[in-house]
Every structure is written in C-alpha cells, then in structure tokens.
Amino acid sequence: MRLGIIGYGQMGNAIEKVAIERGHNVSVIVDPKKGYLFDDIPISALRAVDAYIDFSEPDALVENIKRVADLGKNVVVGTTGWYEKLDMIKEIVSNxxxxxxxxxxxxxGMNIFFNIVQFASRVINHFPEYDISGFEIHHNKKKDIPSGTAKKISELIIENVDRKKKPVFYPGNRKISSEELHFSSIRCGNFVGEHTIIMDSPSDTIKLSHSAKNRKGFAIGALIAAENIGNLEGVHTFSEILKRILKEEL
Ligand SMILES: NC(=O)c1ccc[n+]([C@@H]2O[C@H](COP(=O)([O-])OP(=O)(O)OC[C@H]3O[C@@H](n4cnc5c(N)ncnc54)[C@H](OP(=O)(O)O)[C@@H]3O)[C@@H](O)[C@H]2O)c1
Known part of the structure; x- marks a missing residue:
C-alpha cells in the first residue's frame, strides 16, 4: 500500500519503520510543526495515497480528518484525547x-488485555468484598491525561461491575465514594505505557497489568488496521477489525 503518515513524532517514526518492514511505501508525511505541510505536498501525491495513518495530537485531529476526507481517503487514527468530538468526526466521515x-x-497485547479486564470485571461483580481501581504510567512528554486506554479500561469495568457507576480521574482533596472507580495517572521518564487494575479485598489483592515495551506493537496494530480498511465503510474501532479477522481465521 501507499501510506501517508500524519504526525511524524515517536509513533509516526515507528510506523514508517514497520510499514517498510511489511512491504508498504510511505509516500507522504504530514507534520506542520516539522515543516511538512499538507499545502506544500503536491495534490497528485496526496491523492496517490491508499490510506492515511494519524498519530499527531488531539487539537490537530479534526482539521487533519477534514483534509483527508476532502481527498476522499480512508484513515486510521491512533491519536488519543479527542473522543468528545467523535460525533463531529462521524459526520465528516459520512459526508x-x-x-x-x-x-x-x-x-x-492491550486488545487481549481488554478482554481479560472484561472477564475479570464480570467475575468480580459477584464478589462485593473487592474494591476496584486502576493506574497508568506514561512518559513525561505525553500530552493527554488520563490516557485513552485508561478511559477504555474504566468503561469496561463500569459496564461489567454493577457497584461501580463512574470513573474518577481527578478526585481532588476528598474521599472516593464506593460507586466511583478511581483511576490515576503518573507521568514519568520514558515509560511507553503501563496500565494496571487492582481488585482489593480484606484478605487479598489481585493485580492485572499490561506494559508496552516499545512502540512497535502499536505500529503493527495500526498497519493491520490500514491493511483491512478497504473492506469497510464509516467509523469503526480496532476491536471490531480484530473480531472480524479472528472470525475469518476460525
Ligand atoms: N492508539 C495507540 O495505540 C497509541 C499509541 C501511542 C501513542 N498514541 C497517541 O498518538 C499520538 C502521538 O503520540 P507520539 O508518542 O508519537 O507523540 P509525539 O512524539 O509528540 O508525536 C506527535 C507528532 O505530531 C506532530 N503534530 C503536531 N501538530 C500536528 C498537526 N497539526 N498535524 C500533524 N502532526 C502534528 C507533533 O509535532 P510537535 O512535536 O512539533 O508538536 C509530533 O511530531 C498521541 O495522541 C498519543 O497519545 C496512541
């Protein structure tokens, strides 16, 4: 495939490397802050791209999707921290x-972890003596807090544990109520991404944890999404793509 990378930071670079390993051609790179502007790239080159992959920043996302949509091209979005604009994005995509x-x-691995968290939450739902909380650790240059993954894990717990009604990421100076799911964030050094959930009873503690060792795992997933994007229409999550691929293989 001919790919366009939007956001040439740590993830953009990782995607370029893995794309080449997988036999793709990265023909366009867009990153205005590094001097690669949409408007400076010949329209013929922008149109020749089969799919774009955006790992930029939350504030840039809507504008980037508008540009890609105007080109009539499909796009994989890894950028996090924009989900309150999902309805707007869906409208652009459908128009x-x-x-x-x-x-x-x-x-x-994280998508496997989502399934494990879902299963663990269903089990713990039957054992009210266990309280549940979570934390995530990322490198100190990450722009959004909490991580999108922390929000997703919190959603999975709340969907499956009746006694937890809402996530609290910034409780302030007060106690956590029993209906709240406390999920905290740490920003430190070079952590690629670590997410842990804790289920704690008076007798014991269960901890489930996922640690990303490098960015290659994210890049592979984003490229699998790009490779499968042609068979779909509209807005989809990567979990849906994985379910489809697994069904085809089973
Ligand atoms: N979904 C996943 O699996 C996953 C995994 C890892 C990271 N992420 C997310 O992916 C995003 C990028 O992460 P990263 O670690 O690669 O961050 P990063 O190293 O800061 O890279 C982001 C890049 O986008 C550039 N940029 C800023 N405005 C832009 C625009 N308007 N159009 C295009 N590019 C623009 C930034 O330039 P400047 O540095 O000059 O601002 C930077 O080069 C973040 O939202 C992060 O949370 C998602």
Missing amino acids: KGITLIYSQNFSM
Whole structure:
C-alpha cells in the first residue's frame, strides 16, 4: 500500500519503520510543526495515497480528518484525547463517504488485555468484598491525561461491575465514594505505557497489568488496521477489525 503518515513524532517514526518492514511505501508525511505541510505536498501525491495513518495530537485531529476526507481517503487514527468530538468526526466521515478506524490502543497485547479486564470485571461483580481501581504510567512528554486506554479500561469495568457507576480521574482533596472507580495517572521518564487494575479485598489483592515495551506493537496494530480498511465503510474501532479477522481465521 501507499501510506501517508500524519504526525511524524515517536509513533509516526515507528510506523514508517514497520510499514517498510511489511512491504508498504510511505509516500507522504504530514507534520506542520516539522515543516511538512499538507499545502506544500503536491495534490497528485496526496491523492496517490491508499490510506492515511494519524498519530499527531488531539487539537490537530479534526482539521487533519477534514483534509483527508476532502481527498476522499480512508484513515486510521491512533491519536488519543479527542473522543468528545467523535460525533463531529462521524459526520465528516459520512459526508465524504470515507472510512475511519480508531483505537485508544493499537497494541495486540492491550486488545487481549481488554478482554481479560472484561472477564475479570464480570467475575468480580459477584464478589462485593473487592474494591476496584486502576493506574497508568506514561512518559513525561505525553500530552493527554488520563490516557485513552485508561478511559477504555474504566468503561469496561463500569459496564461489567454493577457497584461501580463512574470513573474518577481527578478526585481532588476528598474521599472516593464506593460507586466511583478511581483511576490515576503518573507521568514519568520514558515509560511507553503501563496500565494496571487492582481488585482489593480484606484478605487479598489481585493485580492485572499490561506494559508496552516499545512502540512497535502499536505500529503493527495500526498497519493491520490500514491493511483491512478497504473492506469497510464509516467509523469503526480496532476491536471490531480484530473480531472480524479472528472470525475469518476460525
Ligand atoms: N492508539 C495507540 O495505540 C497509541 C499509541 C501511542 C501513542 N498514541 C497517541 O498518538 C499520538 C502521538 O503520540 P507520539 O508518542 O508519537 O507523540 P509525539 O512524539 O509528540 O508525536 C506527535 C507528532 O505530531 C506532530 N503534530 C503536531 N501538530 C500536528 C498537526 N497539526 N498535524 C500533524 N502532526 C502534528 C507533533 O509535532 P510537535 O512535536 O512539533 O508538536 C509530533 O511530531 C498521541 O495522541 C498519543 O497519545 C496512541
């Protein structure tokens, strides 16, 4: 495939490397802050791209999707921290008839972890003596807090544990109520991404944890999404794509 990378930071660079390993051609790179502007790239080159992959920043996302939609091209979105604009993005995608796949976390391991968290939450729902909380650690240059993955994990717990009604990421100076799911964030050094959930009873503690060792896992997932995007229409999550791929293989 001919790919366009939007956002040439740590993830953009990782995607370029893995794309080449997988036999793709990265023909366009867009990153205005590094001097690669949409408007400076010949329209023929922008149109020749089969799919774009955006790992930029939350404030840039809507404008980037508008540009890609105007080109009539499909796009994979790894950028996090924009989900309150999902309805707006869905409208842009449907008006222009393109396809968009997004995920808070494109790592295969994390998608396995989502299933484990879902299962653990269903089990713990039957054992009220266990309280539940979580925390995430990322490198100190990450722009959004909490991580999109922390929000997704919190959603999975709340959907499956009746006694937890809402996530609290910034409780302030007060006690956490029993209906709240406390999920805290740490920004430190070079952590690629670590997410842990804790289930604690008076007798014991269960901890489930996922640690990303490098950015390659995210890049592979984003490229699998790009490779499968042609068979779909509209806005989809990466979990849906994985379910489809697994069904085809089973
Ligand atoms: N879904 C996943 O699996 C996953 C995994 C890892 C990271 N992420 C997310 O992906 C995003 C990028 O992460 P990263 O670690 O690669 O961050 P990063 O190193 O800061 O890279 C972001 C890049 O986008 C550039 N940029 C800023 N405005 C832009 C615009 N309007 N159009 C295009 N590019 C623009 C930034 O330039 P400047 O540095 O000059 O601002 C930077 O080069 C974040 O939202 C992060 O949370 C998602």
